[in-house]
Amino acid sequence: MTTMQDVADIAGVSKASVSLVLNGRDAGHVKPQTAELIRQTAAKLGYRPNQLARSLRTSRTHMLGFISEEVATTPYAGGIILGAQDAASAYGYVLLTVSTDGMANEEQELAALMRYGVDGFLYSKMSNRITDVPHSLTDYPLVLVDATDRSKRFPSVEPDEFRIGYDATKRLIDAGCKRIAYVGCSEPLIAQSRRLHGYQAALSDAGMPIDDALHVDVLNNGPALRAVSKLFDEQQPDGFFCFNDARAWYVYECAARRGLTVGRDISVVGVDNHRVFAETLDPQLTTVELPHYEMGYWGACRLISIIEGHDVDTSVWPETPAPLPPLDAPIPATIHCKLIDKKSVRE
Template sequence: MKEIAEAAGVSISTVSLVLNGRDEGRVKAPLAALVREKADELGYTVNPLARSLRTCRTRILGFISEEVATTPYAGGIILGAQDAASTYGYMIITVSTDGRASEENEIATLKRYGVDGFFYSKMSNRIASVPASLGDYPVVMVDATDADNQIPSIEPDEFQIAYDATKRLIQADCKRIAYIGCSENMIAQDGRFAGYQAALQDSGFAYDPSLVCNVLNNGPALRAVDKLFDERNPDGFFCFNDARAWYVYECAARRGLTVGKDVSIVGVDNHRVFAETLEPQLTTVELPHYEMGYWAACKLISMIERKPVDSSSWPNTTAPMPPLDSPIPAKIHCALIEKGSVRS
């Protein structure tokens, strides 16, 4: 820094302010630009280890996940977190766990690396409790909700997902709109079922429980949807996810019905295996994996640094990210991706 100060004709303290990003309001912009230019010319780079010894911060974030790190279509969560961390000068160490014992071992390892804070992520938006071993660290939950609504968290707006999808089917003039749901007890199922009912009610449709079919997967699910076709003859389907939409495509084909003409279908996920290979392509609500990861990293960094991060550099995303001071849990309004499975 002494060499840079001499080259730029400034004090060492000015160089320190500029290179540590603390020059705003303290150093005139042209002078700060000159310092950065001279630093580049002299090949100056920050030594993270030296800085961590001085500041007692490593600028490392620990990402603890259950299934997320090993699930291809949810990898956007980690990508979003990495992009945000890099923007603000942090890096991420990601670990995947398969139970409480494994989780505690990974947490202990990350602590030995001196991480400044933790992401705690589950798959498919579940209610979860952060381990007590993280009690002394800043923590943000990703695609998960704290049982006591005390830990900052980010999740899709499950209610709005279903509301928007069902309203789209109503706009397509569907009269008998079925819900192909999930028989597992989870936040997404509860929120989407409630959104489906609310959209019907707000549009003057009577809720008909015989049009609801909650299933798991494989043969039993296909047979349940097949039975629904025979007994109720729906002309619109909102499906809990893209995988369940496949059963509707299959049953429609068996009856000689054309998807996008005779029946309309909306899924959730924008899962490439289903949303891009079904014909016609599936209209679906895209889950905001990237946005959740990006928002969570910004929130965690703001907690570590105890000040708001500059959101002016946030990327343009498919779904708009909520403010960092949103109520717990913060919710993202997901985007409906129009394709060909809903009649125009």
């Protein structure tokens, strides 16, 4: 097993310098060039810290608790957990994950994680919402993922919902669409209102009128299909921005019933990059990919920086489809999502 002394010998520096750098306490003590040499040498030698000794020395367990409401059981949102896990591993932490189904269950799971002695918590909700942080968490280092604390006391990260609506609508405008509809969600979600505002802003910036008749909010199944069908017949849109990929399916179905070809006669953009819809609809759906991995990664990095009392080394951050915001971004930190062009928007 590679030791700090091994790293010091190869790098030609003192063991004390290696300790400062590898424990994140080199600022002001070790020259940046020397610190970088130590990190490169440690990486090349495959150095791994002794977590037991480290825990005894720092009074930390180097464990993070991730508690979520349904996130762990949602296929395409599992990227949040993967991102948090990758970040935790990169900085010498272990991630413990639990999923809850209500307040009573949540308190039980929180108590279990606390018994393990986790150093801090990631707290996540489904579908980006404003939430009240459980009182039992308020004394711990805490970061919210895909959710915002109502009091804005704690750091949080979420998709830039406004830019989702703006970028999707602008893609349709750039494709030459003149009557662009918004097929929204009838539930009172943060994403719904902000994506709608982004849609309206893109139209306004392009000098196009905002026509309420081109906006319909639906839930699912038969009523949703009938509402979109009525939109087709009464308003005859040539472009559709859909709240998510699932709602884009209703547009595809209505187009097929009328002998219209998606990508030629009408253009469609969804949100999620949900594999079931985005990869199986024909033609494949142009969509905005939600930054689940990025939110999890940023959230864990922010949490570790709070626990350790200094920013983590962001120079080792991975390249991600959506750029990660700085750790000191205002609450909530927002991530500009990537639009993935496929075949559902005409050239």
